[in-house]
Amino acid sequence: MNRKQCKCDENLKKDFENCSQSIEWLKIHYDIKKLDNMRNDYQQLCKIEIADQQQWITKQRKQIERDLMRTFPNEPFFQQKEGKEALQRLLYTIAIYDMGVGYVQGMNFLAGALLFHSEECVAFWNYVTLYERLQLRDIYLENLPGLSKHIQIVQLLCMSQQRKLYDLFLKNNVQFENFCIPWFLSMLAMVIPIRSYNLVMKPMILNRWLFIYKLILSYLQNCELNCEGPELLMELTSQTHKWNQCIPLANNLNLDKKFIDLMLESFDQDKQTFLIK
Amino acid sequence: MSLGYYDWLVKVIVLGDSGVGKTNILTQFCDSKFSQNYTATIGVDFKIKILNVQDKKIKLQIWDTAGQERFRNITQTYYKGAYGIIFVYSLIDRNSFNNVEGWIKSILESTTDEVCSILVGNKLDSQDRRVQTAEGEKLAQKYNMPFIETSALENKNIQDIFDRLGQNLKIRLENEGQKVSNNIHTQSGQFKLNQEVNQTEQPTSSCNSC
Numbered sequence: 001m002n003r004k005q006c007k008c009d010e011n012l013k014k015d016f017e018n019c020s021q022s023i024e025w026l027k028i029h030y031d032i033k034k035l036d037n038m039r040n041d042y043q044q045l046c047k048i049e050i051a052d053q054q055q056w057i058t059k060q061r062k063q064i065e066r067d068l069m070r071t072f073p074n075e076p077f078f079q080q081k082e083g084k085e086a087l088q089r090l091l092y093t094i095a096i097y098d099m100g101v102g103y104v105q106g107m108n109f110l111a112g113a114l115l116f117h118s119e120e121c122v123a124f125w126n127y128v129t130l131y132e133r134l135q136l137r138d139i140y141l142e143n144l145p146g147l148s149k150h151i152q153i154v155q156l157l158c159m160s161q162q163r164k165l166y167d168l169f170l171k172n173n174v175q176f177e178n179f180c181i182p183w184f185l186s187m188l189a190m191v192i193p194i195r196s197y198n199l200v201m202k203p204m205i206l207n208r209w210l211f212i213y214k215l216i217l218s219y220l221q222n223c224e225l226n227c228e229g230p231e232l233l234m235e236l237t238s239q240t241h242k243w244n245q246c247i248p249l250a251n252n253l254n255l256d257k258k259f260i261d262l263m264l265e266s267f268d269q270d271k272q273t274f275l276i277k
Numbered sequence: 278m279s280l281g282y283y284d285w286l287v288k289v290i291v292l293g294d295s296g297v298g299k300t301n302i303l304t305q306f307c308d309s310k311f312s313q314n315y316t317a318t319i320g321v322d323f324k325i326k327i328l329n330v331q332d333k334k335i336k337l338q339i340w341d342t343a344g345q346e347r348f349r350n351i352t353q354t355y356y357k358g359a360y361g362i363i364f365v366y367s368l369i370d371r372n373s374f375n376n377v378e379g380w381i382k383s384i385l386e387s388t389t390d391e392v393c394s395i396l397v398g399n400k401l402d403s404q405d406r407r408v409q410t411a412e413g414e415k416l417a418q419k420y421n422m423p424f425i426e427t428s429a430l431e432n433k434n435i436q437d438i439f440d441r442l443g444q445n446l447k448i449r450l451e452n453e454g455q456k457v458s459n460n461i462h463t464q465s466g467q468f469k470l471n472q473e474v475n476q477t478e479q480p481t482s483s484c485n486s487c
Contacts, residue, residue: 063345066296070317105295105345106319143350181320181351190319230286230338233323 005077005116008198021198022118022126028205029129035121042121045093053099060095060103064088071108072194078112086120087112093124098131104140106185113189113197126201130187134208138269139184145269150209151180152274153263154216157255165220172232179236183216191243199247210260214253218246283327283336285450288358289442292380293365294373295344298399301429302365303341306439311430318343321355330443335450337361337439349383356387360449361442362394368426369400371407374416381420393445394422397438401428 003012008019015023026032050057068084077083090111095103110130114123130136138146155176159166169176182190192200203211222242227235266276291299300318305311307324322341327334340359342352364380366373377396384392396417398408410426417424423441427434 063295067317070315073314073316104347105317105343108317109319140347142347144347147351177351177354178321182322185319190316230323230325230336233338234325237323 005083006195006198008117017119018122019117019198021201022114022122025126025129025201025205026122028202029133030125038125039121042093042124045096045124046089048096056099056102061092063105064091064095064103064108067091067105067108071112072116075116075194077116083115087115090115090120090123090127094127097124097128098137101137101140104185106182106187106190107140109186109189113192113194114201116194117198117201129205130201133205134187134212136187145267145272147181147184148272149264149267149269150184150212151176153209153260154180154213156263157213157217158220161217162221165225168225168232172228174233174236178233180216182237188212188215188243191240192247193240193244196244196247203251209264210255210257211250213260214255215243215246215250217255218250218253219243222246222249283334285333285446286336286338287360287446287450288340289337289361289363290340290342290355290359291363291365292342292352292384293344293397294367294370294376297344297365297367297370297373298429299344299363299365300341302363302397302399302427302435302438303339305429305432305435307339309432311432320348320351326439328439328443330440330447333447335443335446353383353387356384359388359390359392361446362392363397363438363442364394364422365397365399366408366413367400368398368408369403369405374398374408374412378416391449393442393449394420395438395442395445396420396422396424398424398426399429401426401433402430 003009003016003019006019008021012020023032026035030038065088068078068088071087072078078087087108091103091108094107094111095101111123111127114126117123118126135146138149140146155166158169158176168174187204188200189197200211200215219242222245223236223239225232225235262276263274266274268275291303293299300315300322301311303324304315307326318341320343324339324341325337326339327336329335340355342348342355362384364377366377368374381394384394396413398410398413413424413426423445425434425437425441427438429435
């Protein structure tokens with residue numbers, strides 16, 4: 001028997017549901033001996049129907065339904081009944097997990113990428129690990145305050161580290177929010193090839209935003225931008241094959257962790273700006 | 278005249294609820310295909326296409342937006358500098374029609390610039406119609422914009438959306454006398470209108486009625 005999805009392991013002897021790496025991620029936060037309990041917990045969450053929130057639930061289900069076909073449409077796994085239904089349950093459970101946020105487009109790619117490497121329950125708890133450690137709540141919350149925060153930080157880092165590129169954007173009226181948004185909302189799952197997503201998962205869990213900023217800066221640095229005007233934006237968003245090459249390069253990049261932490265902490269969500277005391 | 282030549286560069290945004298077919302309309306128009314395998318738009322995506330309107334070439338930078346309600350605020354930041362707006366609803370989704378007026382109002386509230394708009398009812402191919410043609414016409418009349426029913430799946434009336442929009446854009450651009458050759462890139466993407474000329478010569482939304 002073989003895994004139908006990712007081929008991260010050459011010779012899986014047992015547990016065909018999960019690639020070995022997805023279990024490694026799980027171990028960062030959870031006791032793997034309790035996997036059976038975690039399965040049960042997930043099953044419970046899956047089935048929750050909240051009587052007085054029917055309208056909210058219908059809305060979530062409808063949006064999820066709309067996006068199922070549109071999540072990795074070129075990956076057969078997601079076009080088959082089994083994969084589609086697993087993703088549907090996973091996304092519903094994710095919506096239930098933090099009802100104040102619910103299901104937001106972008107989550108489907110992140111959840112899908114995780115599901116590609118593991119069984120539903122493992123994908124869910126790995127999602128939770130990432131969600132909590134990187135405070136993803138902020139990027140999906142009403143008014144998307146975290147999105148603004150991370151875009152501003154990337155912009156600042158680009159300005160200080162890649163001045164020429166920054167000036168090119170400025171000159172061509174290319175704004176960071178015009179190309180960064182899908183990257184953050186999908187936690188790069190829209191751009192990193194799904195088979196390589198395992199390469200970013202661990203560093204994202206361990207090094208959090210520092211790694212993501214490094215990866216984005218590395219991509220910007222390695223993007224070949226030859227156009228000007230409106231085509232520049234197209235070039236910037238179309239070179240998805242470059243992301244793969246940039247994963248190993250990201251760690252060579254030098255970013256001041258203390259500075260990043262300070263920025264992350266000093267963001268005022270209401271004013272959507274940094275208040276450094 | 279070189280291949281990449283154009284007379285004007287114009288930003289156009291496509292607005293409407295999630296799943297009404299915004300991306301499919303653009304794919305049909307720009308790449309001449311309908312893709313069953315298309316990806317949900319997260320945040321924003323771009324397409325570029327040169328539109329011929331009589332003797333002029335208008336280069337369209339089209340902003341394809343995400344329809345989910347949560348993204349409304351960021352979508353509004355894209356309005357700035359838009360010359361053309363395509364409002365889309367689905368003929369088989371009553372809600373998307375009910376919401377399209379909200380999208381129109383959000384434009385009226387947030388921008389003082391005049392824009393050329395068009396209302397599009399998509400999915401004409403479906404048998405399960407929930408919005409009548411007369412309703413779309415009435416709404417378009419209320420906001421003084423052209424109206425068209427389309428099918429991205431069958432490539433029906435898709436080109437017409439852009440032809441009609443293009444005609445209005447051309448009239449509008451000629452009125453402004455603001456020509457931008459493709460040698461000048463400094464203003465790309467974001468056009469600031471000549472407000473003074475506008476206010477004195479075109480006090481009302483002349484473009485929308487043309």
